[in-house]
Amino acid sequence: xxxxxxxxxxxxxxxxxxxxxxxxxxxxxxxxxxxxxxxxxxxxxxxxxxxxxxxxxxxxxxxxxxxxxxxxxxxxxxxxxxxxxxxxxxxxxxxxxxxxxxxxxxxxxxxxxxxxxxxxxxxxxxxxxxxxxxxxxxxxxxxxxxxx
Numbered sequence: 001x002x003x004x005x006x007x008x009x010x011x012x013x014x015x016x017x018x019x020x021x022x023x024x025x026x027x028x029x030x031x032x033x034x035x036x037x038x039x040x041x042x043x044x045x046x047x048x049x050x051x052x053x054x055x056x057x058x059x060x061x062x063x064x065x066x067x068x069x070x071x072x073x074x075x076x077x078x079x080x081x082x083x084x085x086x087x088x089x090x091x092x093x094x095x096x097x098x099x100x101x102x103x104x105x106x107x108x109x110x111x112x113x114x115x116x117x118x119x120x121x122x123x124x125x126x127x128x129x130x131x132x133x134x135x136x137x138x139x140x141x142x143x144x145x146x147x148x
Contacts, residue, residue, distance in 0.1 A: 015068075024071035027061040032088040036141050043137025047087060050113050050124045050134060054081035057088035062120065073116070100142040107135045 038044040053059050054077055065074040082089075085103065106112040108131075113124045126134060 018068035024075035030057045034090045036090045039140035046134040054078050055085050100139050
């Protein structure tokens with residue numbers, strides 16, 4: 001057996017073994033507790049388009065989220081995002097990341113949505129006008145929440 005064949009068999013064995021790791025397999029979305037009071041339906045639609053898959057309990061789990069090692073990355077990103085900011089478990093501006101300045105910085109810089117998400121989700125690639133509308137709407141929504 002050639003080295004190339006042995007390497008291929010080893011890679012297949014590793015890929016199969018990775019599927020046995022249970023991490024990243026829990027695709028149950030918790031219930032929606034409370035959303036923010038959106039400044040407009042358009043803002044909610046933009047947030048849903050660009051943010052909800054990670055920053056809400058309404059995640060749509062794509063097919064590749066069931067295949068390791070992609071499942072590990074997707075699950076980790078969603079769990080971390082929900083912990084940081086969750087639009088389905090809104091704390092009324094008192095959560096650790098529900099600060100308009102922090103969210104604005106992330107959206108404005110282009111760090112959100114992240115690059116790896118935009119690769120698989122072209123609808124989350126925002127042009128400048130859409131990014132500004134998202135930013136303005138999120139800022140208005142979050143500023144109103146912190147004043148309550």
